[in-house]
Amino acid sequence: MSKDAIAKIMEKYAGGERDSLIPLLQEIQDVEGYLSRKQVEEIGKLLKLPTGKIYGVATFYNQFRFKPQGRYHVQVCRGTACHVKGSAAVLDAIEKDLNIKSGETDRKGDFSLEVVACIGACGLAPVISVNGEFHAGVIPKDIPRILNGYRDTEVQNEQNR
Amino acid sequence: MFKIEVNNRIIEAEAGETILSTLKRANIHVPTLCHMEGLLPTGACRLCVVEVEGMNGLIPSCSYPVREGLKIYTNSPRAVRARKTIIELLLANHPDDCLYCVRNKSCQLQDLAEEYGVRERRLSAEKNEYTIDQTSPSIVRDQAKCILCGKCVRVCEEIQNIGAIDFAGRGSKTVISTAFNENLNVSSCINCGQCILVCPTGALREKSYLKEVRDALSDPEKHVVVQHAPSISVTIAEEFGAKSGIDVDGMLVTAFRQIGFDRVFDTSFSADLTIMEEASELVHRITTGGKLPMMTSCSPGWIKYIEQSYPEMTDHLSTCKSPQQMLGAVIKSYYAEKHNIKPENIYSVSVMPCVAKKFEIQRPGMGENNIFDVDAVISTREAARLIKMYGIDFKNLPSGASDTPFGERTTAGKLFGGSGGVMEAALRTAYFMITGKEMESLKVEAVRGQEGIKEAKITIGKLEASVAVVNGIGNAEKLLEQIKGGRDDLAFIEVMTCPGGCIAGGGQPLNTDKDKIKSRLGALYKIDQTENVRVSHKNKDIKRLYDEYLGEPLGEKSHHLLHTHYMKREVLK
Numbered sequence: 001m002s003k004d005a006i007a008k009i010m011e012k013y014a015g016g017e018r019d020s021l022i023p024l025l026q027e028i029q030d031v032e033g034y035l036s037r038k039q040v041e042e043i044g045k046l047l048k049l050p051t052g053k054i055y056g057v058a059t060f061y062n063q064f065r066f067k068p069q070g071r072y073h074v075q076v077c078r079g080t081a082c083h084v085k086g087s088a089a090v091l092d093a094i095e096k097d098l099n100i101k102s103g104e105t106d107r108k109g110d111f112s113l114e115v116v117a118c119i120g121a122c123g124l125a126p127v128i129s130v131n132g133e134f135h136a137g138v139i140p141k142d143i144p145r146i147l148n149g150y151r152d153t154e155v156q157n158e159q160n161r
Numbered sequence: 162m163f164k165i166e167v168n169n170r171i172i173e174a175e176a177g178e179t180i181l182s183t184l185k186r187a188n189i190h191v192p193t194l195c196h197m198e199g200l201l202p203t204g205a206c207r208l209c210v211v212e213v214e215g216m217n218g219l220i221p222s223c224s225y226p227v228r229e230g231l232k233i234y235t236n237s238p239r240a241v242r243a244r245k246t247i248i249e250l251l252l253a254n255h256p257d258d259c260l261y262c263v264r265n266k267s268c269q270l271q272d273l274a275e276e277y278g279v280r281e282r283r284l285s286a287e288k289n290e291y292t293i294d295q296t297s298p299s300i301v302r303d304q305a306k307c308i309l310c311g312k313c314v315r316v317c318e319e320i321q322n323i324g325a326i327d328f329a330g331r332g333s334k335t336v337i338s339t340a341f342n343e344n345l346n347v348s349s350c351i352n353c354g355q356c357i358l359v360c361p362t363g364a365l366r367e368k369s370y371l372k373e374v375r376d377a378l379s380d381p382e383k384h385v386v387v388q389h390a391p392s393i394s395v396t397i398a399e400e401f402g403a404k405s406g407i408d409v410d411g412m413l414v415t416a417f418r419q420i421g422f423d424r425v426f427d428t429s430f431s432a433d434l435t436i437m438e439e440a441s442e443l444v445h446r447i448t449t450g451g452k453l454p455m456m457t458s459c460s461p462g463w464i465k466y467i468e469q470s471y472p473e474m475t476d477h478l479s480t481c482k483s484p485q486q487m488l489g490a491v492i493k494s495y496y497a498e499k500h501n502i503k504p505e506n507i508y509s510v511s512v513m514p515c516v517a518k519k520f521e522i523q524r525p526g527m528g529e530n531n532i533f534d535v536d537a538v539i540s541t542r543e544a545a546r547l548i549k550m551y552g553i554d555f556k557n558l559p560s561g562a563s564d565t566p567f568g569e570r571t572t573a574g575k576l577f578g579g580s581g582g583v584m585e586a587a588l589r590t591a592y593f594m595i596t597g598k599e600m601e602s603l604k605v606e607a608v609r610g611q612e613g614i615k616e617a618k619i620t621i622g623k624l625e626a627s628v629a630v631v632n633g634i635g636n637a638e639k640l641l642e643q644i645k646g647g648r649d650d651l652a653f654i655e656v657m658t659c660p661g662g663c664i665a666g667g668g669q670p671l672n673t674d675k676d677k678i679k680s681r682l683g684a685l686y687k688i689d690q691t692e693n694v695r696v697s698h699k700n701k702d703i704k705r706l707y708d709e710y711l712g713e714p715l716g717e718k719s720h721h722l723l724h725t726h727y728m729k730r731e732v733l734k
Contacts, residue, residue: 037341041733050324050349051340051733059329059338066341 005031006039016047021057025064034065062116070105070112072150074098075129079118086139087126091115093140094128097147110154111147165231180222180233181209191235192244192273194361195310196223198674200319205311208244208273212237219243245277251308252279253286255362262306262363267671269361270308289334296344298523299352299368299516299667304336307364313337313356320660322635323466325350325734337364340733349469349734351634353462353658354516354540354667367516367668370537371547377508377536378421384502386424387417388488389512391432392578392663393541395684396514399670399677400545401555406680408688411560418561420551424496428511430567431488432574432586433697434706435459438723439481439583440590440697441714443653447624452476454629454644454651457583459483461521462658464727466634471641472729477654480724482534484577485511485518486527488567489534490722495710496566509536512544514578514666517658526725540668569702572689579682580632580662581608581615584655588619588628589696596622603695609686611661611678614640626652633660 009027013020024043029035035058044051058064076091095101098111105112121127124136128146135146165174165183172187179202184191195206202224210219214232219240222233234240251270259265291304311328314337318324325348329338339348357365377383394410403409410427417425443455458464458479467475482490489511493504511518515538521527522535539547548555562568573589576582585605592600607617608628613636616629627650631637637656644651659666661678664685689695697703711718 040340044734050318050327052324052327052338052348053318055338055340055342056327056329060331 002031010042010046013046018047018049021047021049021054022061025054025058029064032068034068037066062114065103067105067112068109070110071154072111072130074111074113074147075116075119076102076113077117077119077121077125077127077129078115079122079125081122081125082118082127085125085137089140090126090128090138090143093143094147097143110151163229165227165229165233167233168235174227174229174231176227178227180211180220180225180227180231183227184222184233184235189235191222192276193223194269194273194308195312197312197315197359200315203311203315205309207247210240210243211235212240241277244273245279248273248277248279249284252282253284254288255308256288256305257282263366263369264363268363286333291336294345295368296346297350297352297368298346298520300345300350300354300357301366301368302337302345303364303366305364306362307337308362309335309337310361311337312359312361313365316355316359317350320633320635321351321353321355321658322638323349323351326356343733347733349732351462351465351469351658352517352520352667353634355659357516357667358665358669358671358673367540367543368519369543370519370539371543371550373537374510374539374547375550377510380508382506383508384423384506385421385508385510386426386492386496387422387510387512388426388428388431388485388492389413389417389544390485390514390578390663391427391429391575391582391685392514392666392669392681393512393544395578395681396664396669397541397545400542404680405677406684408684409555411562412555412558414561414563415558416548416553416555419553419558420547422510424564425561426488426492426567427563427570427574428484428488429570429574429577430563430700430702431484431491432577432583433571433700433703434487434491434723435481435484435577436573436583436586436590436697437703437707437714438487438719439479440587440594442479442481443587443591444594445715447626447652453649454654455479456653457587457655458725459577459583460656460658460663461515461517461524463634463637463656465517465520465730466637466658467641468727468730469732469734470638471645474641474644475727475729477644478727480726482527482723482725483518483521484574485513485538486521486534486725487723489522489527491567491706491710493528493532493534494722495706499566499709504532509534511535511538512541513538514541514663514669515659516540516667518668524725525728541666541670542668545670565702566705567702569694569700571694571697571700572692573695573697574700575688576685578663579609579685580611580657581605581630581655582662582685583657584608584628584630584653586697587653587655588621590698592619592621593696593698595624599696604689608655609682611675611682613660628653628655630655632657632662634658 013024100106102113102115126138128135164171174183191209193209204221204224209222211222212234213220294302377385394413395408398407398409414425456477497504519538528534573586608615608630619626664681665673665678
């Protein structure tokens with residue numbers, strides 16, 4: 001499925017030049033979940049760009065990843081409002097609970113963690129988002145409860161499979 | 162032409178040029194760490210800022226076009242203060258181990274700190290932890306000393322068209338990185354070392370083998386021989402403060418002898434040998450319908466490039482080893498036998514203008530049974546360091562001559578040091594091989610000079626051959642694409658990896674620029690003009706080598722010792 005989708009995207013950008021790079025990376029990441037090394041090399045051939053250049057562009061932006069995300073992708077807002085309301089402590093609590101740092105994925109592939117500049121929900125500060133689901137007014141004490149909720153769902157999903 | 166006013170002086174300016182180039186012409190110095198002659202300005206370092214009357218901010222002179230009536234102050238208190246602050250900021254997270262740095266006394270950042278009187282660490286920033294990348298046989302990368310001027314990235318991408326490195330990350334975490342932050346040895350780096358030449362600090366340097374060489378020199382068991390490439394004698398004097406374009410061949414030989422090398426050979430001798438083999442191969446390919454155009458194989462950066470980017474075209478490459486490897490091979494065979502020395506006791510050093518030569522000696526097929534053609538390569542810069550270290554008064558040395566049995570070299574071999582030289586030498590000998598006569602005029606003007614791509618039509622007897630000479634990999638790629646696209650008129654192509662050829666190689670003195678390349682080339686042409694033996698096939702020592710040992714060009718022994726093969730290379734490109 002995703003292979004076809006990627007082939008389609010690559011076809012769409014055939015003959016493209018360097019200005020196609022960012023939209024192409026975005027579309028690939030939407031399908032793959034991250035930018036694999038193999039795909040970056042393919043993109044390099046397609047747009048006639050050195051992989052080092054693509055790596056440089058992709059590392060400039062927070063949105064691009066070179067490792068697969070976890071099944072639950074946790075985004076912690078570190079924008080101004082969230083910062084004032086104590087998001088640093090929230091981030092700390094999440095890193096401790098998951099035992100990973102921002103930008104990493106845990107060993108089982110369940111959780112990945114990302115720090116974002118602003119989620120655009122300052123009224124709910126401090127806010128975190130898990131797979132797009134927002135949790136408002138989070139304090140460090142809430143973290144185990146929130147994350148365990150996803151762990152339970154994952155166990156159920158596992159049993160249903 | 163119009164006039165502008167600089168520091169209350171009137172100078173001439175030309176429409177379309179930048180303030181910086183106008184100032185340069187008038188010998189008004191403004192510092193810069195990121196400007197590169199011939200490339201578009203990036204305005205990255207901001208050191209070239211000047212004050213322009215009537216304008217609010219300071220103006221980066223490298224990117225601002227001159228116009229009539231400008232009133233410029235290059236050293237106003239404001240401009241000087243801004244520059245000093247920039248230097249202090251660059252130093253804020255820079256290691257202060259200058260004493261131990263390979264660029265001590267040749268560092269542009271150090272020079273500027275001195276010029277602007279930085280006497281204390283006023284600003285201090287958190288230092289990032291970096292590991293030094295030692296994986297390449299040619300180039301060492303020390304990110305901690307990088308000031309992010311971007312010159313290495315630009316020379317790699319815009320001149321060489323390789324793009325092995327680029328800026329990665331953002332803000333204070335920005336680094337110069339290979340793709341996926343991999344080690345340099347698995348990247349598409351072709352080891353040319355042009356990045357070292359442009360690096361203002363010690364962030365990029367050659368992998369040094371001086372310690373190994375000194376260990377061998379002090380080992381009584383070892384018979385230590387040295388060869389020096391054709392271009393070394395016209396560049397190394399610059400390392401001792403001389404102006405560019407001075408040939409110190411004889412002094413260089415004496416210096417090596419005084420250091421304690423048991424034999425001193427000249428790679429120009431084996432350049433003549435390369436010509437005998439390569440011209441024979443060319444004639445053979447032309448007369449038997451072999452793969453054309455044939456391409457030269459002396460430049461190891463170019464070889465790696467074609468192996469990784471055009472593996473389907475490696476059969477165009479001449480199978481000849483480079484002169485360095487050929488001399489290495491005959492030293493450990495013919496010379497060893499003749500003088501009854503065990504090859505394993507010979508330590509063979511070569512002094513090269515090139516850091517890719519350090520990579521070349523490790524290639525498969527460059528030696529056998531754990532006896533390598535060449536044991537260590539040092540650059541021109543390292544050789545100068547070695548000479549200084551041994552306390553040799555270079556400026557007052559008497560002249561010496563190369564040792565037998567490889568004592569003679571022709572000016573054709575010497576020409577190998579510059580772009581077009583291999584072609585010129587090969588044409589002279591190929592002409593003789595085909596017609597039995599010497600060329601009427603040995604000088605082939607069309608292949609000389611610094612032009613990126615040079616082409617010529619040569620009439621050899623009844624044969625009309627088109628040849629091309631390329632320097633800089635970006636230019637080589639253009640030609641390869643033409644050939645891939647069906648161009649079939651060319652018979653022979655010379656490629657040198659570095660712009661200008663070996664005289665501007667990655668191992669040459671720092672601050673190599675177009676003017677210096679011109680005078681270094683001029684020195685080679687002068688040698689060719691003033692000496693008598695100008696064709697490789699008239700080298701008596703070459704004749705003797707074939708008579709006593711090799712037999713004939715392309716013969717069995719030659720094939721075994723002097724030729725090699727190529728492979729497809731997988732790299733992250």
